[in-house]
Amino acid sequence: MKNFNQDLAICANKIELALEKALKFESLNEPFEAPQKLINAMRYGSLDGGKRLRPFLTQKTAEIFDIDPNKSIGAGLAVEMVHCYSLIHDDLPAMDDDDLRRGKPSLHKAFDEATAILAGDNLLNLAFETLANWEGYSPLMRNRLIVELAKGAGSGGMIGGQIFDLEGENKTLNQDEISTISAMKTGALIVASIRMGAVIGGADKDELLTLSNYGKLAGQAFQLADDILDETATKEQMGKATGKDKEKGKSTLISLIGLKEAQNQLEKIVQQAIISLEDFDEKADGLRAVVKYFGERKN
Amino acid sequence: MKNFNQDLAICANKIELALEKALKFESLNEPFEAPQKLINAMRYGSLDGGKRLRPFLTQKTAEIFDIDPNKSIGAGLAVEMVHCYSLIHDDLPAMDDDDLRRGKPSLHKAFDEATAILAGDNLLNLAFETLANWEGYSPLMRNRLIVELAKGAGSGGMIGGQIFDLEGENKTLNQDEISTISAMKTGALIVASIRMGAVIGGADKDELLTLSNYGKLAGQAFQLADDILDETATKEQMGKATGKDKEKGKSTLISLIGLKEAQNQLEKIVQQAIISLEDFDEKADGLRAVVKYFGERKN
Numbered sequence: 387m388k389n390f391n392q393d394l395a396i397c398a399n400k401i402e403l404a405l406e407k408a409l410k411f412e413s414l415n416e417p418f419e420a421p422q423k424l425i426n427a428m429r430y431g432s433l434d435g436g437k438r439l440r441p442f443l444t445q446k447t448a449e450i451f452d453i454d455p456n457k458s459i460g461a462g463l464a465v466e467m468v469h470c471y472s473l474i475h476d477d478l479p480a481m482d483d484d485d486l487r488r489g490k491p492s493l494h495k496a497f498d499e500a501t502a503i504l505a506g507d508n509l510l511n512l513a514f515e516t517l518a519n520w521e522g523y524s525p526l527m528r529n530r531l532i533v534e535l536a537k538g539a540g541s542g543g544m545i546g547g548q549i550f551d552l553e554g555e556n557k558t559l560n561q562d563e564i565s566t567i568s569a570m571k572t573g574a575l576i577v578a579s580i581r582m583g584a585v586i587g588g589a590d591k592d593e594l595l596t597l598s599n600y601g602k603l604a605g606q607a608f609q610l611a612d613d614i615l616d617e618t619a620t621k622e623q624m625g626k627a628t629g630k631d632k633e634k635g636k637s638t639l640i641s642l643i644g645l646k647e648a649q650n651q652l653e654k655i656v657q658q659a660i661i662s663l664e665d666f667d668e669k670a671d672g673l674r675a676v677v678k679y680f681g682e683r684k685n
Numbered sequence: 686m687k688n689f690n691q692d693l694a695i696c697a698n699k700i701e702l703a704l705e706k707a708l709k710f711e712s713l714n715e716p717f718e719a720p721q722k723l724i725n726a727m728r729y730g731s732l733d734g735g736k737r738l739r740p741f742l743t744q745k746t747a748e749i750f751d752i753d754p755n756k757s758i759g760a761g762l763a764v765e766m767v768h769c770y771s772l773i774h775d776d777l778p779a780m781d782d783d784d785l786r787r788g789k790p791s792l793h794k795a796f797d798e799a800t801a802i803l804a805g806d807n808l809l810n811l812a813f814e815t816l817a818n819w820e821g822y823s824p825l826m827r828n829r830l831i832v833e834l835a836k837g838a839g840s841g842g843m844i845g846g847q848i849f850d851l852e853g854e855n856k857t858l859n860q861d862e863i864s865t866i867s868a869m870k871t872g873a874l875i876v877a878s879i880r881m882g883a884v885i886g887g888a889d890k891d892e893l894l895t896l897s898n899y900g901k902l903a904g905q906a907f908q909l910a911d912d913i914l915d916e917t918a919t920k921e922q923m924g925k926a927t928g929k930d931k932e933k934g935k936s937t938l939i940s941l942i943g944l945k946e947a948q949n950q951l952e953k954i955v956q957q958a959i960i961s962l963e964d965f966d967e968k969a970d971g972l973r974a975v976v977k978y979f980g981e982r983k984n
Contacts, residue, residue, distance in 0.1 A: 417836060417837075417842060417869075417873055417876065418841045418842065418845060418846075418865065418869045418873070419841065419845075420839075420840035420841045420845045421840070421845050421848040421849055421852070423848055423852065424840050424845055425840065428840075471806075475802055475803075478799075478802065480798035480799045481799050481802065498779070499779035500777075500779045500780050500847075500848075500851050501848065503774055503777065503779060503780065503802065504774075504844050504847055504848055506806075507770075507805075507806070507844055508839055508844045510806065510809055511809060511835050511838050511844065512835070512839065512840075514813040514817075514831055515831065515832055515835035515836065515839065518813075518827075518828040518829075518831035518832045519828070519832055524824075525824035525825040525827070525828050526824040528817075528828050529817040529818070529824050529827050529828065530817075532813055532814065532831065533814055533817045533818055536811070536813055536814035536817065537716060537814065538716075539810050540719075540807055540810050541719035541720070541723050541724065541807050541811075542716050542717045542718065542719045543716060543717065545723065545803050545806055545807045545810065546717060546718075546719045546720050546723055547717075548799075548803055549720040549722060549723045549799075549800065549803055550720055552799050553720070553722065566717065569717065570717050574716055574717070
């Protein structure tokens with residue numbers, strides 16, 4: 387497990403450096419000089435925080451196909467920008483109304499609502515610009531990566547999931563409905579991160595299918611662990627408000643099946659995810675370690 | 686002028702049909718089925734409204750290079766999605782707080798704020814997905830179009846301009862500052878529309894420069910006409926609130942130089958824009974007609 391944490395930290399560091407470079411004032415001044423306030427807000431909302439799990443998934447997937455970790459940076463950078471934009475917009479008063487994120491005031495608290503909306507917009511915009519410009523990928527690969535990212539982020543993925551999630555407040559949802567919402571809201575971008583790694587690796591159709599299936603299970607494990615932590619961890623451990631779902635009268639899996647059964651299910655899903663990769667033999671040990679980590683995470 | 690209006694209407698109709706097709710429920714259901722509410726909101730915010738001037742600029746620019754109008758639809762569709770997203774987000778209470786758009790309640794009034802934020806996000810997302818998937822363009826061209834669109838929409842363009850515009854409320858700005866804000870907020874996406882047409886047309890470096898210069902002038906003409914109409918037209922003519930800049934204590938060009946001088950400047954800029962295209966001879970008559978139309982528009 388020590389190697390895993392080091393490996394994750396190395397990837398996070400590379401993404402941090404790539405974000406730092408992408409969000410420098412000078413690199414963004416076309417056609418006009420960008421407002422310093424906007425740059426500051428984008429930096430506040432994306433730098434120095436997060437475990438960069440999605441870029442790590444991209445990297446570990448590409449490694450199955452013997453791709454050098456550095457080749458995954460462009461895709462990882464883009465998916466992380468999309469993830470950060472989604473957190474900024476989700477925290478807005480009109481959405482989940484969260485004042486705390488990664489142990490700091492959320493962006494609209496540290497700046498203002500308008501700046502939070504625009505900084506989020508621009509991180510999404512920049513994610514696609516980054517991919518379309520990334521010299522390490524062929525023109526065709528850039529297009530395929532953009533499509534994967536947009537699908538994961540879009541109406542049938544993350545954005546659609548957020549709409550369903552907001553609609554579900556103060557409604558009683560069954561287990562299927564709850565699962566679909568989290569598969570969209572959280573799972574789809576995790577699946578996209580993995581599929582982007584598969585695209586970089588030149589995966590064939592069957593391999594892409596196997597990896598998407600792993601991604602769905604990994605997304606479920608991630609979300610279940612999140613639900614369990616929302617119930618059991620403190621605000622300090624999580625760096626954001628906990629127990630909010632209950633407070634808002636949101637149906638959660640825990641409220642339906644209980645903590646004990648959720649923990650059982652989490653264990654089962656992690657095992658399923660590990661087994662789902664058997665065709666890749668030891669090449670997929672990296673991805674197996676990620677989902678194991680999802681099952682055991684404490685924050 | 687009759688032919689011009691017909692030509693504009695034909696283009697608008699094609700973009701309407703392309704938007705209609707892109708925003709069908711069925712075409713958006715990957716990886717999960719999209720929420721009907723989100724689709725409805727995206728349709729509300731983009732269909733059945735607008736003159737589709739940006740796609741028309743893309744088309745007219747590509748026509749200089751003898752490109753069939755139909756080849757410009759993909760780029761026009763994407764730039765119009767970005768334009769519609771920007772109107773939705775600009776109208777939000779935290780931004781310009783406008784209740785009326787194109788003669789109808791703005792999106793957050795017809796739906797709710799969260800849906801407006803998410804529908805806007807997804808139109809931006811879909812714009813890039815559309816370009817990355819557009820079969821009529823080579824992979825390389827798709828990337829170049831995405832970069833042009835993202836630059837126009839980004840921190841050094843539209844989004845950056847909106848930040849400066851909000852910062853400028855209740856501040857006294859000089860003419861240069863006002864010009865820079867509108868060149869970013871409005872001009873940059875107009876320039877991008879034109880540059881996208883130039884990319885489709887295979888323009889060389891000099892041609893691209895000439896067309897960008899025309900685009901800047903066209904953007905200035907468009908914004909000046911808008912400022913003049915904000916002063917002189919009624920809410921009914923414009924389909925949105927007028928006189929709002931004054932109400933908000935915003936510095937406008939009119940407040941600095943007066944209506945008469947603004948009209949003089951508008952005429953001059955239109956002439957400059959027309960002359961700037963002389964290297965293209967009569968091939969650029971389409972673009973000349975557009976900027977003339979900008980100078981004469983009544984809504």
